[in-house]
Amino acid sequence: MAVQKDKAALREQIARRAEQEMESGMYVNLGIGMPTMVANYIDPDKQVVLQSENGLIGIGRFPYEDEVDPDLINAGKEIVTEAKGASYCDSAESFAMIRGEHLDLAVLGGMEVAANGDLANWMIPGKMIKGMGGAMDIVHGSKKVVIIMDHVSKHGEPKIVQECSLPLTGTGVVDRIITDRAVIDVTETGLTLVETAPGWTIDEITEATGAPLAVAENVKEMTV
Amino acid sequence: MAVQKDKAALREQIARRAEQEMESGMYVNLGIGMPTMVANYIDPDKQVVLQSENGLIGIGRFPYEDEVDPDLINAGKEIVTEAKGASYCDSAESFAMIRGEHLDLAVLGGMEVAANGDLANWMIPGKMIKGMGGAMDIVHGSKKVVIIMDHVSKHGEPKIVQECSLPLTGTGVVDRIITDRAVIDVTETGLTLVETAPGWTIDEITEATGAPLAVAENVKEMTV
């Protein structure tokens, strides 16, 4: 098995790799949790607009104490500031924007992703259901949906599977999966390994993946 | 036959009677043509807000020359001013407001009204079709729809009929008809005469009406 990095370093590695999905001019929605961290690593030379589904187009950095406006939060309910050129809208308009496929990219967390792009990330049967929030809308609304998550569960079980066992968030919605071990694309014919994370071999990744994994001709090592 | 008033006087009489449908606090849409005239007679003590489907809630009077803003028109494409407390919205919101039954009253013109409240007011087969504009939406969207029109056509034919011969604008949408001869309500059981215009007898009105006409117990003469 590969050299263990600590959890925080791996999360940062995933977030930095996810940042590479962004290009100047893109409108991006970052899910709650680890996806929100991606904002910390955005190349300042890239002009990326972060959309928050509670009605802000242009999320800025966290405020200094004297800038705090309690009326200004992101979808994770953290107080934030406005980026330059920001605008506000109501929730219907915000999701009209999402559903109408005006976002270029959504980066979301995942519990399970299936070989056909099915995503499960909102409920575990038997546990209290907190609600899907905006996730079920966002997975349908972005030109590209990237899931970032650990490659395997706490118990070492694959989270990338032939078929999801958990209730779905959306069917066939995932375009790319970025984990601590690999970058995998969901294609018409199934999963394709496109990048290996530092310290992981193709065989190790294949073994830790619960569905057939093709290897891209130009597979390369992730650089972050 | 009753004493003839001139056409302008009759139109004013109809408009003044239509004004009596308005109460303080009401939001009202006035159709293009004769209905627009009703605005000229609104009691200044009544606080009525006129909605224009092109996105103005609060139509004001016509502008003085030095007040003209070419960006400010009513649905009849006449330049107007804002009333006190006015606001603007886009066309989708304007019709959301109409369709969602937030208007208290719509006053529209008519070609034919049927005994069951069907309205025809947008096309004559064989003539160039100019379009229905907002009429098909407005007839469904107001708590009360009042049609103002001549009682009979140029050729003396009834415009209030058992069944419309012209293509419909809406089915069962009319609540009240105000003409140069009468005020007639559309009820569950058919048409009911509620007011006679000055100079017209119940018999004359009944004869000029192309559908059975009940007479209200408390039928009275129109006062304008």
Added chain:
Amino acid sequence: MKQIYTSFDEAVQHIQDYSTIMVGGFGLVGIPENLILALVRSNVQHLTVISNNCGVDDWGLGLLLENKQIDKMIGSYVGENKEFERQVIAGELEVELTPQGTLAERIRAGGAGIPAFYTPAGVGTPLAEGKEVRTFDGKDYLLQTGLKADVSLVRAAEGDTYGNLIYNKTARNFNPMMAAAGDITIAEVEALTEAGTLHPDHIHTPGIYVQGLIEGKQEKRIERYTIRERTAEGGN
């Protein structure tokens, strides 16, 4: 022109036992704080509440939960509230979870006279159970119906005596659609002014949707106080 209230208790008088109400806000932002407090005092029972979230344990709609005034909750995320969880498990509270964008659009549809519409959210998920699926241009969609309320409670930054409202930043959220979807809409505003003082192009909710207003000072509690230090300059 509109009913201007001076008492919050009076402002919620239209809400009766078994009323369906909509309450604006996302998290604790943009919630009509004082109207909710008045509703707790009113002690009306058996409410159906439509709101994106259900407050926290000691603030917002959480106070109505604590007081056991809610029979049914329609929202998209209810995870900030322990009493909520307890009541659901105990079978005291019915929950209808709706994707957030679907919830927003259902409320907009309710106010806009659209009885139903198709949306991709939820296709192939447990949410699709019992719902019509229909294909347009090769893609599947779910039929969703409009939502209305007997009374909507909303909060705005500014309001005028004609009922026109302007919201501040992300405190707008669900408030405009809810204002339009309530048979009666009561707005709690931070500053109430005479009609004619708000810029007509800046008004978010036209007064036609609002039946009553009341001015109130907001506490504006913050759920996640994520500030940065002045010393830590730079970064994003």
Added chain:
Amino acid sequence: MKQIYTSFDEAVQHIQDYSTIMVGGFGLVGIPENLILALVRSNVQHLTVISNNCGVDDWGLGLLLENKQIDKMIGSYVGENKEFERQVIAGELEVELTPQGTLAERIRAGGAGIPAFYTPAGVGTPLAEGKEVRTFDGKDYLLQTGLKADVSLVRAAEGDTYGNLIYNKTARNFNPMMAAAGDITIAEVEALTEAGTLHPDHIHTPGIYVQGLIEGKQEKRIERYTIRERTAEGGN
């Protein structure tokens, strides 16, 4: 961030023969005057045009008609234009008439990812022919589908370099929905400013919907010059 054009001819370059375009405006108010003029100069053919009206004989979309560039027109009212009538009668122009509110909602739906919705407008009329009728709560509704365009041309009073737009008075009309429903949206603005200068709560169209902008001076022709005399004080 956005493409800022300095030539109107360049700004309409995405519009090709057989394109479907949306053009903002109600009557002659809020129309992208200079983009239309550039489109006439481009001489692209076989356009499908979605717009509430079709201009007048010598201005607005009427100029495209005169130049025989339109194959099909989707609108709600086309009565201000003699050439329009001539082409329809001659079978040179196809027309699809849609109730104005349905048109507005179809365009909103197109931009909002809603493939179809139900509306009461048109039930029992010639418009219902071939359309699904469905009953909700005892009332009949027609199924209507969303509308999209290859390119939308809109006009705003103010725009910034991030594509954010603010409209003036009733020049807003169809522009915001069309901005959202175009695969490519080009905005003609009266004043173009740096991002960050427009108030974020006052923006009507967020820049996400806009791909290109160009500043232009407007002629703003008036169809019905209904002024009142200074001497005639009072009245309504």
